[in-house]
Amino acid sequence: xxxxxxxxxxxxxxxxxxxxxxxxxxxxxxxxxxxxxxxxxxxxxxxxxxxxxxxxxxxxxxxxxxxxxxxxxxxxxxxxxxxxxxxxxxxxxxxxxxxxxxxxxxxxxxxxxxxxxxxxxxxxxxxxxxxxxxxxxxxxxxxxxxxxxxxxxxxxxxxxxxxxxxxxxxxxxxxxxxxxxxxxxxxxxxxxxxxx
Amino acid sequence: xxxxxxxxxxxxxxxxxxxxxxxxxxxxxxxxxxxxxxxxxxxxxxxxxxxxxxxxxxxxxxxxxxxxxxxxxxxxxxxxxxxxxxxxxxxxxxxxxxxxxxxxxxxxxxxxxxxxxxxxxxxxxxxxxxxxxxxxxxxxxxxxxxxxxxxx
Numbered sequence: 001x002x003x004x005x006x007x008x009x010x011x012x013x014x015x016x017x018x019x020x021x022x023x024x025x026x027x028x029x030x031x032x033x034x035x036x037x038x039x040x041x042x043x044x045x046x047x048x049x050x051x052x053x054x055x056x057x058x059x060x061x062x063x064x065x066x067x068x069x070x071x072x073x074x075x076x077x078x079x080x081x082x083x084x085x086x087x088x089x090x091x092x093x094x095x096x097x098x099x100x101x102x103x104x105x106x107x108x109x110x111x112x113x114x115x116x117x118x119x120x121x122x123x124x125x126x127x128x129x130x131x132x133x134x135x136x137x138x139x140x141x142x143x144x145x146x147x148x149x150x151x152x153x154x155x156x157x158x159x160x161x162x163x164x165x166x167x168x169x170x171x172x173x174x175x176x177x178x179x180x181x182x183x184x185x186x187x188x189x190x191x192x193x194x195x196x
Numbered sequence: 197x198x199x200x201x202x203x204x205x206x207x208x209x210x211x212x213x214x215x216x217x218x219x220x221x222x223x224x225x226x227x228x229x230x231x232x233x234x235x236x237x238x239x240x241x242x243x244x245x246x247x248x249x250x251x252x253x254x255x256x257x258x259x260x261x262x263x264x265x266x267x268x269x270x271x272x273x274x275x276x277x278x279x280x281x282x283x284x285x286x287x288x289x290x291x292x293x294x295x296x297x298x299x300x301x302x303x304x305x306x307x308x309x310x311x312x313x314x315x316x317x318x319x320x321x322x323x324x325x326x327x328x329x330x331x332x333x334x335x336x337x338x339x340x341x342x343x344x345x346x347x348x
Contacts, residue, residue, distance in 0.1 A: 071233070074240040074305070075271055076278060078230060079298040112235050119233040144277055162278040179273065179299065 033186040034166055034175030041172055042140040046133060049113035049126035063096045063191045064167040068160045070104035071116045076162050083184050085121035090188035095195040098124045103145040103160045105134055141165055168194055220248035227332035229316055232308055241303040241318055246293040254323035255286040262316045264307025271299050
């Protein structure tokens, strides 16, 4: 009989702890849809798809959605770019910018990005640079990419992060949307909140 | 006792038999091809393959006269990175359906002959010898994204 009371008390205590933890998460961290992803502040300069220099710091005050990919990618990259186009339409104003940073600078020239990127949205900026510059941006974002050789020299794919990264109007890396969180309405919700 | 056993056997027979008898043919639903953005000579084809037959089958090849080559791929996550992997075939177990959809299995079409428009014809080849030809509409990215969201 006494043992039953002990078990009941233990269960009640566990329940209390759960409620406390979820209550805390619910009120404090549940506010943004994206996963919190704080990183040390960084800046970079690359070349945009209209052959102009692009510096991250020139765009402070805006919410920046950053994505890596390459034009020879048939499945996930265009899906994500289409999704980012929808986010920009939902946000509606000039306060948000989406960046498509190539992880295949050898094939993705300025000219190639120039015809490819605007197809998705006129406010998506395609960016390229040297291998070293692209790697530096990946390092700063905590992402990784590597070439995967196919049957011939020219036949290769690039393994890369499918996530979308959000940089807040203060220029700080803030949120990360992994592959399973690429929901345009919810991402637009986060962006709008930051632009209020 | 024996009557009971016989009844059980009969019951099981009537439950299972329709599955074997109702073997429809393998079929393709909702095929579509992503509109390749300007400058991109690759794109992907998607569909749902339904196999109501009693025997499993395997998709070996999907070809299109619109591209120089085609291959079956799956998008795989490796920790935080994503990779495309070639697969020799895609299994379609008996009585099941398999979806080729963005972020999963897809047909990679490489070396597109010209800008594809409206629709293309896809030719599917299965291990069983079955061959299916389907007309797949070519969809724009936003449209395609919406479509893939419906399927999730």
